[in-house]
Amino acid sequence: MAHIPIEAVPYLESAIYLPMLLIVLEKDYELIEKGPFKLKRPYVHLIEEAKKLAEKDLQNTKSYLKKNSLKVVQGKRDDLFTEYLFYYKQVSEVRRYSNIRLRNRVEELLNDYLSSSGSSRKSSSL
Template identity: 90%
Template structure:
């Protein structure tokens, strides 16, 4: 039985996680904009930079998927699991992800992208 190429799985999973990350960043951005922060600009800039990085990575992911005839479609969902359908040429594969795993991975990505954004635009960078 043929399977999805193993090197394609990180791209397929990025197509799952990055849109979730962008939703979290957008909601956090809105909360900061509306919130009682005294100095909003640093937080807003950090989130905007993280969004740019994530959007760029998502664009690269989508490009890879198109180039290699790959597709991801969300399937059924319940309180514990969400299934995703992976398509590659004539191959169809269903993978179930724990909703807790999805949340934890998005949280890891959030930390990673905020760290990258901070490094990219830090006031304390050495010249």
């Protein structure tokens, strides 16, 4: 019987987290655009760059999943847990994730992507 390859799990989880991250970035972008910021462009640029990086990673994730016959489907959800079904060839595996864990992981990714997009810009000396 085939099992979901252990090296595929990070890609399957990325297929869960990256869409959530993109939703957060889009909502934050809208809030900054509508908000009372004096200088919006630096924040908008930072979010746009983070979105580009996350979209590229999500594209790579989807490509990996397709190439390796993998699929993720959200299952049942309640106040505490969200269930995801991982499919590989003829095998399915159910994994439950704490909603707090999902939120915390997306927050970690948000920090990572914003840091990466901010560090990619060269700082100008005064």
